[in-house]
Amino acid sequence: MHARRLIAMGAILALFAVLYMVLGAKGNWNFILPFRATKLAALLLVAVAVSTATVLFQTITQNRILTPSIMGFDALYVLILTVAVFVLGGQGLIRLPPLAVYGVNTVMLVLASLLLFGTLLAGARQDLMRMVLTGIIFGALFRSLTAFLQRMIDPNEYAVVQVSSYARFTQINTDLLLISTILTLLTLGFVWRMRHRLDVLALGPDMATGLGERPRRGQIEALILIAVLVSVSTALVGPIAFLGLLVVSLARLITPTAQHAVLLTSAALISCIVLVGGQMVSERVLFLAAPLSVVIDFIGGFVFLALLLKGTRR
Template structure:
């Protein structure tokens, strides 16, 4: 039954992509198709990265409420953009090459997360809960520091900063998308080989080690995979805080299994579907009077409260 639901998700995703790709084509077809291919590709990459990273993070933390955003990735991203605009000026920031900015954001967040995982896990003897607590504290520090700098920024330059405080899917270029896709494919290929071992990790540290799993090494590798996925998605479009929690809840509710071979692709496809349908709603019905992330956070928050009230999240 779960396999059939996974195929249903795949067929639905293909149909939605096809409809959005060929919808309302009139003139300049080649140019429009190129723009749509980049935008739809960006939505698919970001959706897959968020879905997979959230399920992986909940596996190693053994908590269905937590997402990678609790580690302060979004706060670090906001701090980076704030510092760039403050020290370089909004005009210089606006004219920075997109590839350079993407590479800078990705490498900074990746290096920061790997350093955090290496030293904190070693100091706490691989206590994931303490590491999450340290991540929360760092996130608060980053957000407080960025708020302080924002008060010093010129009002005209603060308008530039506001444009990057929410995820934007219209500014993706082809080179950034290809780089993000390559990293996503590499991580997903590695994760696909570890699905059965990840299933064992759900049994807990002691049980997994008794079954022959090198738990500490695998935990660190999974955290590195999560950091790559989160860094890529955040650097590509900006922070999307709530989507992962919504996607994970939907994937578990729909698939009704703990097998990562089914949960991970289901979460990736559900996340991509939400972004694609949300973008279509945003462009055609709301006529760009809001941002896609605002729609996702509002609808996702309501849905999560419904799941919580019905006891669907345990």
Template sequence: SNRILTPSIMGFDSLFMLIQTVLIFAIGTVGRTQLGTYPLFLLELGLMVVFAAIMYRWLFTGSGLSLHLVLLIGIVFGTLFRGISSLLQRLLDPSEFMVLQDSMFASFTGVDSGLLQISVLIIAVATVPLVVMRRRFDVLSLGRDTSISLGINHTRTVTTVLIVCSVFVGVCTALVGPITFFGLIVANLAYALCRTFRHAWILPISVLLGVVALVGGQLILERVFAFDTALSIVIEFCGGLLFLFLLLRGSIK
């Protein structure tokens, strides 16, 4: 029921930067390189998923807890992670800080092909429970009390969905870097284009919109702007405008 649940608000971007900063602070750029691309990718993904799993399990095992509390705690964790990262970055050697800066912004052009194959496999496996539970999502959209009365285990289903979403977000963030508003744009465009709330239509349309946005945006940057700017900057700008528009219109409750 909440359309502003972005990775940045949940603290995933801040956690990703904290992992990068701690690694360089602890073992340096040489040690980070020796660690290897694949172990580093799996380490980042594992830490982000474990963080989400612990937080969701703690929040949804009690009574009277809502998604608003998840958002609030996500913001608190994000602020904490950014503060620790900022402190450690001030203690880094300037040359190591320059290497760290490359991880601060999303890059869609320098993705490792091997990591891309692993990411596709992980996402494909994580998509299976969503396909199986697609009809339950329609029931969940009726509200907690209604879905429970219709036989849905609300707590377990919502927790499963959020964990799967954390896998998606973790894979994308570890693969290309942190980006805040891309999911906000795609999700709200999918809801606007779909004249139905059936997730059997909303989910594939969201996927197609994401592909069109990334590939089309990269094509425009290449052919029109000659790579004078980064796609992530354009997405952040458009997403920020959409975020303000939704707030001012009163669509988010």
């Protein structure tokens, strides 16, 4: 049953990818196809990275409503960006080599996310409400510091922060995309190798220990992989807060299973369908009137509230 649904989702994704490449294409195809192929590759890369990171995070936290974005990661990214503009200025940041900016953002996000998520897991993994509240407090702290710095910078420089605060797929640097692809594929390889261990970790620390798995080691390994995936995708295109929660919730609904081999594949396919199909509608139908990330965050916010209320009723 799961195999048929995965094949069907793969066919839908292939159809959307072809439509995205050729729909409304006018003019020089030698320019249009490579240009759209670069954006399509970025969409697929971000989709797989975000969905995989969300599945891993929900596995090690043993909760289906938590994601790295909800726990304050996106607010941390905007804070780092604001600090860079505050120190260097908007023009100074723009003049820096894109590869250098990408590298610094990725390294800082990885280190900060390891510190943030590691602290949350070590101190509150057995108390869901405490973990949620801690993540919300961290996010509020990051947003407050960001707002404070944004009031002190020049309005023209603030525009640089505002543009970069939303996921953007219209302009993708090919060199950065190549580096991101290599890092993501390497990380996904490690994730796929530990897929059976994730099945054991999802049973809880006591059951995992009884089955010969060391939970703490598995959590740390998964946390490193999460940090790399989320940091690379965020540094490449910007944050999409509720994408992971939305697609993983749909994956659990369409392919209900405890096997991570199926769940990871299903979530990745759904995430790719959502991003590619959504971007196609945004560009070809809405003519970029509304950013795709805003629409996804709007829908994902309702999904988060529905899951939270469902858990409260239980």
